[in-house]
Amino acid sequence: xxxxxxxxxxxxxxxxxxxxxxxxxxxxxSVLGFFWSLLNPLxxxxxxxxxxxxLLRNNTYPMYNVFFLSALLPWNWCATSVATTLGSIxxxxxxxxxxxxxxxxxxxxxxxxxxxNYLLSLPALFFFMLVFRPExxxxxxxxxxxxxxxxxxLLLFPILIxxxxxxxxxxxxxxxxxxxxxxxxxxxxEVGLNAxxxxxxxxxxxxxxxKEYTNLLYYLNPxxxxxxxxxxxxxxxxxxxxDPLFMLRTLITSAIxxxxxxxxxxxxxxxxxxxx
Amino acid sequence: xxxxxxxxxxxxxxxxxxxxxSEAKGATGSGNGTVEAATEETRKVHPHSPSRYKVIKxxxxxxxxxxxxxxxxxxxxxxxxxxxxxxxxxxxxAMPRPSTEEFWALRDANxxxxxxxxxxxxxxxxxxxxxxxxxxxxxxxxxxxSVSVRGKVSAxxxxxxxFHPELTGRENIxxxxxxxxxxxxxxxxxxxxxxxxxxxxxxIDTPIKHYSSGMVMRLGFAIAINxxxxxxxxxxxxxxxxxxFQRKCLEHIAELxxxxxxxxxxxxxxxxxxxxCQRAIWLDHGKVIADGPSGEVIDRYLAYENEKHAERLxxxxxGTGRGVARPDPLTYDEVNMEQEIDEPLxxxxxxxxxxxxxxxxxxxxRWTTGEVAITxxxxxxxxxxxxxxxxxxxxxxxxxxxxxxxxxxxxxxxxALYTENGTQINGPNxxxxxxDIPAIEGTGYVxxxxxxxxxxxxxxxxxxxxxxxxxxxxxxxQHRAYSFAxxxxxxxxxxxxxxxIPSEWSFHPGAEATE
Numbered sequence: 001x002x003x004x005x006x007x008x009x010x011x012x013x014x015x016x017x018x019x020x021x022x023x024x025x026x027x028x029x030s031v032l033g034f035f036w037s038l039l040n041p042l043x044x045x046x047x048x049x050x051x052x053x054x055l056l057r058n059n060t061y062p063m064y065n066v067f068f069l070s071a072l073l074p075w076n077w078c079a080t081s082v083a084t085t086l087g088s089i090x091x092x093x094x095x096x097x098x099x100x101x102x103x104x105x106x107x108x109x110x111x112x113x114x115x116x117n118y119l120l121s122l123p124a125l126f127f128f129m130l131v132f133r134p135e136x137x138x139x140x141x142x143x144x145x146x147x148x149x150x151x152x153x154l155l156l157f158p159i160l161i162x163x164x165x166x167x168x169x170x171x172x173x174x175x176x177x178x179x180x181x182x183x184x185x186x187x188x189x190e191v192g193l194n195a196x197x198x199x200x201x202x203x204x205x206x207x208x209x210x211k212e213y214t215n216l217l218y219y220l221n222p223x224x225x226x227x228x229x230x231x232x233x234x235x236x237x238x239x240x241x242x243d244p245l246f247m248l249r250t251l252i253t254s255a256i257x258x259x260x261x262x263x264x265x266x267x268x269x270x271x272x273x274x275x276x
Numbered sequence: 277x278x279x280x281x282x283x284x285x286x287x288x289x290x291x292x293x294x295x296x297x298s299e300a301k302g303a304t305g306s307g308n309g310t311v312e313a314a315t316e317e318t319r320k321v322h323p324h325s326p327s328r329y330k331v332i333k334x335x336x337x338x339x340x341x342x343x344x345x346x347x348x349x350x351x352x353x354x355x356x357x358x359x360x361x362x363x364x365x366x367x368x369x370a371m372p373r374p375s376t377e378e379f380w381a382l383r384d385a386n387x388x389x390x391x392x393x394x395x396x397x398x399x400x401x402x403x404x405x406x407x408x409x410x411x412x413x414x415x416x417x418x419x420x421x422s423v424s425v426r427g428k429v430s431a432x433x434x435x436x437x438x439f440h441p442e443l444t445g446r447e448n449i450x451x452x453x454x455x456x457x458x459x460x461x462x463x464x465x466x467x468x469x470x471x472x473x474x475x476x477x478x479x480i481d482t483p484i485k486h487y488s489s490g491m492v493m494r495l496g497f498a499i500a501i502n503x504x505x506x507x508x509x510x511x512x513x514x515x516x517x518x519x520x521f522q523r524k525c526l527e528h529i530a531e532l533x534x535x536x537x538x539x540x541x542x543x544x545x546x547x548x549x550x551x552x553c554q555r556a557i558w559l560d561h562g563k564v565i566a567d568g569p570s571g572e573v574i575d576r577y578l579a580y581e582n583e584k585h586a587e588r589l590x591x592x593x594x595g596t597g598r599g600v601a602r603p604d605p606l607t608y609d610e611v612n613m614e615q616e617i618d619e620p621l622x623x624x625x626x627x628x629x630x631x632x633x634x635x636x637x638x639x640x641x642r643w644t645t646g647e648v649a650i651t652x653x654x655x656x657x658x659x660x661x662x663x664x665x666x667x668x669x670x671x672x673x674x675x676x677x678x679x680x681x682x683x684x685x686x687x688x689x690x691x692a693l694y695t696e697n698g699t700q701i702n703g704p705n706x707x708x709x710x711x712d713i714p715a716i717e718g719t720g721y722v723x724x725x726x727x728x729x730x731x732x733x734x735x736x737x738x739x740x741x742x743x744x745x746x747x748x749x750x751x752x753x754q755h756r757a758y759s760f761a762x763x764x765x766x767x768x769x770x771x772x773x774x775x776x777i778p779s780e781w782s783f784h785p786g787a788e789a790t791e
Contacts, residue, residue, distance in 0.1 A: 014454035
């Protein structure tokens with residue numbers, strides 16, 4: 001285990017190069033470059049805001065833009081990570097069969113490049129927090145601010161990033177390895193991602209779910225907890241949130257998923273060379 | 277020890293390779309120049325190893341592949357197999373389970389490779405050569421046994437692997453270097469050498485997708501040899517770029533060898549193995565058959581191959597009673613030949629698929645008018661009997677049977693011998709040989725006789741042809757359509773190259789070069 005870790009350090013430049021390659025290739029051919037990664041969530045936000053605020057006249061969530069975007073952006077990180085790590089081993093079969101390098105670098109690099117993409121899309125969220133403030137919500141910096149405030153809670157953001165990263169790595173390891181042996185995984189995951197989007201409190205809030213399902217949602221879907229945490233620091237501003245214990249539980253769950261996913265990946269990666 | 281050592285020996289084992297120890301081993305093994313089946317003795321103390329420092333060690337390595345005839349890759353199959361059920365077809369009939377077959381690419385292979393050695397691995401297709409390379413490079417893991425590798429391995433298995441078409445040459449150099457385990461800093465110091473070697477300086481900021489395949493290969497090769505490997509694995513990839521570049525590659529490999537890089541070379545080009553490697557390992561069906569000085573291993577391997585080939589030829593003879601023509605899918609069908617009698621063959625008029633058949637260089641291709649044809653070719657050996665197996669310095673006769681439907685005045689019969697890889701050795705004909713054939717009509721044969729066959733061990737192809745008196749109008753030309761094998765002659769120890777040239781050596785001590 002220790003030897004593996006040491007080896008991974010030797011290959012850290014590979015990780016760097018893979019992440020850079022992924023980002024470069026992604027933006028190389030579009031005129032708008034990384035602005036595409038801003039445009040997509042902005043369009044979705046416009047649509048959902050219109051549906052909720054104008055069509056349904058639902059005013060439960062003031063500043064629905066921030067409410068939605070603070071959940072959609074991390075969700076996008078999750079969805080793109082799962083969708084890309086899924087094929088990370090199979091699609092790089094030509095490499096796996098010809099060169100030895102720590103195979104875990106492939107899924108890890110994708111989770112990281114998608115994370116960078118996520119971080120780059122955050123300005124969109126801050127844009128809504130700062131600019132689109134209806135009357136009565138007050139300044140985002142004032143002490144009386146009730147919604148979408150910019151205050152000390154934001155310092156917890158890195159912890160959430162680590163939490164989500166661990167979760168996505170664990171999940172990525174699992175689906176990437178599974179897909180090598182059962183190609184149906186990719187089809188199932190595609191369907192699953194759609195269902196998962198609606199089963200995760202993104203367009204709604206976990207707190208408004210029927211009581212008997214709230215806990216089930218949190219227990220079965222780590223993304224629900226992670227997104228609830230993001231909302232606690234970006235959207236809500238009440239005395240009970242963010243709850244440190246809840247954050248810690250989420251972090252521990254993610255760490256366990258990471259460890260299990262890694263072990264699963266390691267267990268099967270020795271056969272990748274002949275199975276891809 | 278290199279920081280890139282990925283698998284290391286147990287400490288005590290590594291420590292056991294002390295100078296004293298190796299000297300003792302060397303003493304028992306020196307002079308052991310004969311090839312034996314890979315016994316413990318020959319493996320441990322190889323007289324040709326430049327160093328006693330083991331860099332690769334295979335101990336009882338086996339590798340099994342499961343060949344899935346019908347892969348269980350859907351969840352349905354998995355669930356079904358989990359519950360021990362059989363898949364039910366629509367009619368409720370149990371379907372047979374997907375059949376699997378085991379294939380052992382390597383079986384209990386034992387050998388060690390020492391630092392600085394150049395090793396050739398020879399054997400037929402499917403004998404486990406490529407599996408061995410992949411085990412060394414850790415792409416595959418052994419099913420049982422252990423593979424220990426010390427040092428950084430660079431594989432020339434498929435050049436340009438890992439290049440991304442959208443990235444520029446420069447970006448790909450760094451990406452590829454890091455795939456091979458180098459840091460960006462290490463790569464930066466080698467960058468210029470890679471660019472210089474690849475001769476691609478002016479295209480280095482162009483995306484790889486605009487490169488020609490030769491350029492990609494050149495860049496790949498330049499990276500692979502400039503990462504300062506401790507062990508270099510190559511798999512017949514030296515056919516890179518033009519001849520000048522190939523020579524440069526070979527020179528560079530020779531230089532790496534001088535620097536003490538261990539080279540493992542898998543090839544069908546036996547002569548290349550003979551000239552580049554001191555030692556060779558012969559694998560057959562996953563087992564080490566011989567391990568020793570490359571010349572001797574290759575001779576044994578060739579002798580075995582020739583024997584097998586000869587057996588096959590004999591079997592062919594018995595089966596058909598006809599010549600020793602190799603299976604020649606490129607020969608014109610009888611139907612086509614009918615038409616071509618009255619109209620001369622014009623390649624441009626042929627439909628594309630036929631044109632490809634008419635490629636004159638393809639082994640086994642035939643070009644004939646049908647009026648005068650070579651009906652059979654037989655090889656006659658030392659006792660006047662038909663054979664396809666000769667020995668160096670033995671008499672050799674090639675008997676060409678012909679059939680002429682009309683009278684042909686002053687025909688010329690020609691023969692050409694080729695090596696297996698297509699190099700022409702000679703091209704005699706009856707006119708050069710001073711044999712005047714006034715005319716032929718009906719059937720008969722022409723003999724081409726060699727008193728002492730000068731060819732060394734190997735397999736050779738034969739072209740036969742019959743032309744008109746000026747050798748311009750060809751009546752029948754069968755390109756490399758027949759083959760025979762040559763085995764070593766007992767008592768004749770020359771074995772390098774193609775031919776045996778009778779010669780003498782003399783010794784003059786004390787003399788000085790005048791002038």
